[in-house]
Amino acid sequence: MTKKEREKARLVKELLDAIENRNLAVFAGAGLSIPAGYVNWKQLLQPIADELDLDINREENNLVQLAQYHCNVNQSNRGKINQLLVNEFSQMASLTENHKILARLPVETFWTTNYDRMIESALLDAGKTPDVKYNNKQLAITVPKRDAIVYKMHGDVEHPSEAILTKDDYESYHVKMQPFLNALSGDLISKTFLFLGFSFTDPNLDYILSRVRIAYSRDQRPHYCLLKNLTKDQDESDADFEYRERKQELFIQDLLRFGIKSVMVDEYSEITAVLQTLEMKTKSRSIFISGAANDYAPYEKAESEKFVYELSKDLISSGYRVVSGFGLGIGSSVISGALESLYMSGNKLDDNQLLLRPFPQNQIGKTDLKLLWRKYREDMISYAGIAIFLFGNKLVEGNVILSDGMREEYEIAQNQGLFVVPVGATGSMAEVLWTELKSAIESKEVSFPKNLENALLSLGDSSLSFDEIKKSILEIALTINKGV
Template identity: 55%
Template sequence: MDLVRESFIRDIGKELLEENVAVFAGAGMSAGSGFVNWAELLRPIAEELGLDVDKESDLVSLAQYHCNANGNNRSQLNQRLIEEFSQDAKLTENHEILCRLPIKTFWTTNYDKLLEKALSSSGKVADVKFTKDQLSTTKPRRDAVIYKMHGDVEHPHDAVLTKDDYERYHVKMEQYLSALKGDLISKIFIFIGFSFTDPNLDYILSRVRIAYDGSQRRHYCFIKKISLESGEEEVDFKYRERKQELFVNDLNRFNVKAILIDDYSEITELLRVVEFNYKKKTIFISGAAHEYGAYGEKDTLEFVHRLSGKLIAEGYKIVSGFGLGIGSAVISGALEQIYMRGNNTINDQLILRPFPQSSNSRVPLKEVWSHYRKDMISHAGISIFLFGNKVNDGDIVNSNGMQEEYDISKSKGVLVIPVGATGYMAEELWSKEIENPPSKFSKLISDLNDKTDTLNQLEHKILEIIKVKINQGEV
């Protein structure tokens, strides 16, 4: 991994903990969902003017020419916007990862609603702003703000499309640009799918650079490396390559570090690492017990209490859903350590999601519980599984809820640690992990089914496995 990528992972990870990261999304981010870029949006407009969009580099002027040719009537441009960006497109993994992370500020030049959709699917409330008047209002209980610089597909008449729109922007949207300037000064930005050809952003970056020369915030962007096109002469390729090199160097004036990629999938891989690094310090403890096997109830609850306290003491955050028998010990151990440390609030190190026991809505209780499980596990990078049994018609059976929590953890790429020695469903899940193709991690947990281990020995093994995985930094 090159130095810029390492810096990106380190810097973004550090600033995420302070909730100080912002995203600037360009057209390239929406392209993965099937939306057109500017060239394709304007292709029929260019044809109507007798021009070839593939030969044009100034697409803003192209939109203006069409407006001029139709007596300043932009209805066809507006219709193109509605046709192309109103479709219900599938989210990309990049959208999903960024909206799961604690990022509260999104800027975009896109007209679509993918960011809104991604935040909603992550259970977050988005406060969308695309006019200066909206800056003075705040949506209740908002989790993130989306600033749509060029407007929204549902309001095409106000969208920034033509040269006239760009020329008036600094006057018409002065407060909006001031808000962007403030964020560029105070936050670290991830520019994704953005070409840096937008004159409004260039205007702001230039002024931030002049005002804070030598002390600008570092930002990051992704740029696809120039590659040799089919039938292209080597001399032309080298020319384009040199031009890109000069462009990347010029971005340094604004303290924007470019991460050069060969394929767009590399962006997703880097974001996965960032997400794992952020979540790996959050541990979901899945445990349910009506009976406690050979260990006995008293010793088991003391073990869970002690394990939870040690995790808190070592700086981890715990997620719990009040599992039968086990949940109370998790919470009491965590709370005791939080109060002893005295330098963190409960919310900093403990996420609680008590399961509702009845539902008065039309949604079945089982569905509500599934939603709760997905919400809890979405915060975690590691899941620990202990015991896992319940009473069903007078019989002790393995917990299907724990099985679901295991399946959700696996689907979300969460590292699972089933403690087989505690028996019941945890032992079944341990067997599944061991049956999987051998890996470094399966070798680590293979020693967690020794029934001769004391609870103190199990506690030591669990903590050591977590330390190893954290240090490896694997996804």
């Protein structure tokens, strides 16, 4: 593993720890929205620079002042800037993969200086309820059953006259928007931040970071940002490029004063890869158990139920969340094992440990029941990163047949990128799925690290005891979560 890979692996581990402790916050800058088609500040203010007969490239480091010049010339009338804001940030844009991943992660706090509505749209698209704050009055109101707070500290595109744009706005921010500064200061002290798409040149952020650093100079919470290494522009001289590299190096060192560690990437796609890994690691702490059994052959019913009970119990005690659809002949054992582990360790039952989704059995509404089950399965499986398949048969008109529902759950799990673990030794549909996976491994259609491959293949051995099967499953889950 290279030094860069080790740094990204450590970053994912730190962020995962913050997620598990429910204190990860994301701070999104303009760079997060630009790939969706939105402009940056320089592009936004190009018409203003043209009107003032100024070169936008020469004013690139003084864009707040440029906006102020426009207001000065127009006797404090900022109508044109407001219209530019509406024109550029009201347009429809497709959500980027980074927005989608961030919205799916269990992150409860977002901060942004962006005016667009990409974050709240991504949250809604992920089935979550955002509580958006862009003025002081909203801070005192809580949206019912919110999943995440989105603080838009520079305003919202639909209220351009209130947006923070000019030097006047920045200079009066600490007076007019003091509650926002207090809220951000509190989050910087109590949460771990991941900065994305941010240049750290914003006066407000610098103001807050400075005060948090002074107050907590020896006890700063660590924060992280992902930054792209500079690349040499076409026709750029070696001296100019070396100057920019040196400036970036000093900038990175300066961020350490605020407890912000920079993790460098060569391509923006690497940022997406880091977020994807974080999502996979987060979801792999949740394990979906798919199972249904009318016939437990080649095992006895009592020992099979005890196996499922002990597997569920050990998964919960190992810190995993169990997700299950209460399959016939399996669901009760899953619940019993999970509840005993939770209650005996002094914990309370909630969705962070056990997520149960019993299936509706009778069609009452107009929607076809099979279509309803499909949607239900997709939603349930989306909460997990690992899927275990046990037994898989049902009784139909007096005959024991393979479970087509398990087949559907297996396909959904594969499509959603879960790590599938069919336990072929339990027979029925699980054996069919294990045989298919074995064939795919042998034909090199899929590949795993050797230790995982061996563990998966061992689960087809019907001579294994349930204790041996359980041990292999727990080792697979541990290996996936360690990233080995």
